[in-house]
Amino acid sequence: MDDLKLLRDLGAELEHQPPATLARQRNRLLTERPRRRRIGWLATALAAAATAIAVAVPTVVLSGHETVPSPAGARPPKVTGTMNILLVGTDSLAGTPRFRKGARSDTILLVHLPADRKQITTVSIPRDSMVQIPRCGSEPARRDMINSAFDKGGLTCTVKTIETLTDVRIDHMMEFDFAAFKEVVDALGGVEVMIRKPIDDPKAKLKLPAGKVLLDGEKALGYMRLRNHGDGSDIQRIKRQMTLLLAMLRKGQSLLDEPGRLRDFLATATKSVKTDPAFDLETMTALAMTMDQPAGFVSTTVPWKPDPRDPNRVVWKQPEAGELFKRFR
Template identity: 40%
Template sequence: MSAQSTPDPGIPGETGTTSSRRGTTAKGHRRKPPTGRRRALTATVWTAAGIVVLGGTGAGYVYFKLNDNLKTVDINQALGTDRPVKVDNGSENILVLGSDSRSGGNKKLGGGADDGSARSDTAMIVHVYEGHKKASVVSIPRDTLVDRPECTDAQGGAHRAAHNVMFNESYGTGGAACAVKTVESITGLRMDHYLEVDFSGFQKLIDDLGGVQVTTTRAIHDPNSHLNLGAGTHTLDGQQALGLVRTRHGVGDGSDLGRIQLQQAFVKALVNQVRQVGLFTSPKKLYDLADTATKAVTTDSDLGSVNSLVSFAGGLKGIGASQMRMVTMPVQYDTADANRVVVDESKAKQVWNALKADLPIPASATEGTATGEAKDVVNSS
């Protein structure tokens, strides 16, 4: 991708919606299919930021229109100074979350009642190495049992610590700030930035891109996520893409871990797709993509302007799918509850130590851990 400035297309396009962040409690390994609540994706706000670069910022109305789309959370103020020390080695850590919302456009997409609940459906730590030529991405299973630290949300509300609770409850309890606090507590890594995307924003983003091409190595049929794909190459529209990254009963062992493997494969396909956008799109389409992307994301306050987001995304433009290593945080199935997983502490320590030192994640860190058995079901084309 390359940053480029495009003229004001003259047709701002008031498309897209913003959605509140709501969610569901995750189901786990070998669980019966959920009857109502659905899963969302974060895959990938990183790519959404890249679209802002491709769309350009322009001047005058276009700039202010895109700038006004952005939603921000002041993570630094909420968390204060009780955080891991920033390692000054040229690397960056970005927590990317996908929110599972139960209201607005997300209620229609996700089904179920507008019940006031909220969960982070997908969590990925993106570690960008010094020089910004490669990255490691570590997915955190939502069903992981963790000790949630005491935290303060962005509105100043205090939340007590909790023992042995699901990871995604941290977002449901105290929003973005508590999610970041929990991730930093688990990993010992400071999150330099926070990015979030929601249900409806993701679906519209894929549609605006013209779909994303993937290849399925075998058929995937899951009525719970409304997905029906035969083996072969497909260009997925927004609804199909959402179904793919939500499905867990159509592949593997039916766990969240298998769904993560599908999400990681889709993210790579999406990154490849976005890197080609500037080659064939008109200024109007580029503007529409940037408009959708900025409406879809919530960022930390340091990225809370188009200029900041463009600068950040520009630093990622050299990283394609082949320069990304994607793994799942080392976990094992909980012996007391097959619907949950627990952190494999010794192997997870290898991951966090490697990232802290800005080194590649060793292969030994993920050997012998729970996988979900959905690897290579989906490949980018």
């Protein structure tokens, strides 16, 4: 069976996922056929983001960004030539009081690059997935939402959890802090985004007209954290975050001819980026070169269904989820 066709058939694309209030839509979710499309805007944005990051971050690395250790102990085997990168977006001030004690991962994305780099696949992992989290340091193993792994053990524990669940080796990991985006956007001189419908959200302190809008750091942060707009789903929120990220990367490219501003921007960006120590200059430069002209992109989400114990949570649907991750090994 063609690998691309199998990937298409396994997961529903992010654009077509339902709102987060699963209880209200339980019956429809269980009967709805996944809709999919080979190249969605989100997949393209992620691929562009990965390429731009691979070009820009080496400078950040040299200026002393923070690194985090890779998981210790037994891990899935490394597959020669392929590369799996876990991207985690965090927000220590998001939403509810439980986030204020310690940040939880707000967005979890697994990017798979095959050996020939001809097909880039991105997999979104719902943060409300109820999973078995392995022991991390002094924290015992437990069943919990997957984003709690970050709260208890940071990026290292998140990687360990994903590897345990998927049996896929994570070669590199990168963490972005949403709170620092305010300073990054201001360092860029603001970014432009296209807004389809007017936004008026008192909770987010955000009021924007429809159309192309220039966002400063404060408005960009509000846009990234916006939760009560559109259908209110996490999927829609992720789309907004990716739109903003892509706009930032495009604006960042315009600084390549302005070394002074570029240095200031990268110095600010170091506050929001953490990687594993092995994601160094040589690795990132090589990655940028191999991703120059990929043949295509596939964006999907882990196959899931409502959790029988709590319809406001999800569990991964088997054997579909297992079949998806087989292609990453």
